[in-house]
Ligand SMILES: Nc1ncnc2c1ncn2[C@@H]1O[C@H](COP(=O)(O)OP(=O)(O)OP(=O)(O)O)[C@@H](O)[C@H]1O
């Protein structure tokens with residue numbers, strides 16, 4: 191897609207917006223500097239990222255880095271799970287069977303009409319008191335063989351937090367899955383009906399038509415909104431701090447309390463989230479360009 | 488010759504609207520039937536009922552001795568016997584021409600890639616565009632796209648071909664190349680039902696012409712007779728309108 195050249199008006203608006211933003215940032219820094227007489231302490235952050243372990247005689251990750259790794263794990267697994275949920279539910283949304291349509295409709299409406307924090311409180315209670323014991327996830331770190339634990343440790347982080355992390359992943363995935371469902375539904379429905387008919391007329395089944403004709407075309411269309419949703423997922427993952435999932439925001443809070451360097455810690459954390467989200471957006475833009483080159487229409 | 492397609496008192500409703508009103512039609516094996524009629528008369532609806540892209544509400548449809556019912560196995564069998572060409576081509580834009588042709592073979596019939604590619608090339612030769620095999624649909628002209636669509640249907644080796652206004656979306660200079668392919672197909676003895684306003688094609692290739700209006704078959708006669716001595720006034724009016732263009 192070639193961009194339209196910007197008009198003089200939009201360019202002027204851009205410049206004004208940027209100017210106002212710079213002014214505001216400058217003003218805040220000025221205020222903090224003069225009125226609050228705040229002394230910045232940035233170097234302490236290092237020891238909360240990597241600490242020197244006397245016993246091992248080596249550097250070990252400290253709270254902030256641990257939090258970051260946990261957030262990464264959380265986010266990646268939630269994305270995968272949310273995508274699976276979204277694809278299944280999205281296909282059900284476009285099914286000809288009213289039962290499937292109703293189930294996925296209820297799921298989407300239930301979640302879309304609830305604040306994320308409330309959903310996560312409600313659902314986490316259910317998960318941790320019913321679902322996790324039911325699946326024996328809380329016993330996992332005790333019962334499983336050392337090899338299994340080693341693998342899981344790579345995938346999920348420290349064993350004592352398995353139950354905690356898995357609950358977090360399920361919560362987040364269920365929540366974001368609803369939005370992905372709607373994205374997938376829109377993608378499927380944006381493909382011309384003639385494509386399905388052509389598929390059926392050459393003898394493909396409903397599923398084969400979906401798999402080989404509709405999906406490959408829909409994927410290209412849903413990439414941009416999907417990227418947006420993944421970024422939202424990353425940001426929403428910080429809500430999990432509220433249910434004591436030991437991810438970046440939660441651990442940052444601890445560091446902020448214990449050191450009292452509130453500004454530094456949160457600015458740093460904000461910067462980290464920004465970097466993750468921004469790189470993801472960048473990645474998706476590249477991906478979109480690539481899929482665009484594959485077939486032109 | 489035995490009946491290949493047979494519609495008996497078929498009705499089709501869209502809500503309250505009656506799109507097919509007591510339609511009966513017999514097509515023998517190897518017979519070429521042209522269906523014409525004004526816009527909205529139910530031509531598309533009728534042929535789409537034959538391969539179950541629309542579901543008829545009443546009456547019977549038989550294809551190659553199978554009755555079309557809810558039974559999905561029956562539907563699959565009937566679709567295997569029938570190829571369909573659409574007005575808008577409906578090629579798969581994300582696949583190259585040759586992949587458009589091999590897709591169903593590989594996914595639905597489990598053929599190997601090499602075998603289905605050979606088959607695809609045979610049919611691309613039949614529609615005279617083997618050199619376009621590696622291109623994508625968007626890189627072809629309308630006429631070429633429609634010929635690929637014909638080849639894609641033929642590739643499944645159907646006994647019957649349905650055409651729904653195959654030349655209506657084409658620029659005039661491309662109509663002939665598509666009609667030529669269809670005439671060749673007719674000469675090879677394919678059973679065909681063609682919805683079209685190309686009366687030249689009808690005169691050249693059709694055994695029988697059917698005229699529809701308001702969801703009914705108004706007239707059905709051997710080609711010669713249809714043009715020389717139409718019975719119904721509605722047919723005469725339609726013919727006078729269409730033949731003066
Ligand atoms: N999916 C549908 N829902 C509601 N009405 C429909 C639908 N498909 C067709 N119709 C109506 O049924 C009637 C017959 O349509 P059909 O497409 O069969 O006509 P046609 O003879 O093929 O016309 P044309 O020459 O314009 O293609 C039209 O009045 C049309 O509006």
Ligand SMILES: [Mg+2]
Pocket residue numbers: 530531532651652
């Ligand atoms: Mg039509």
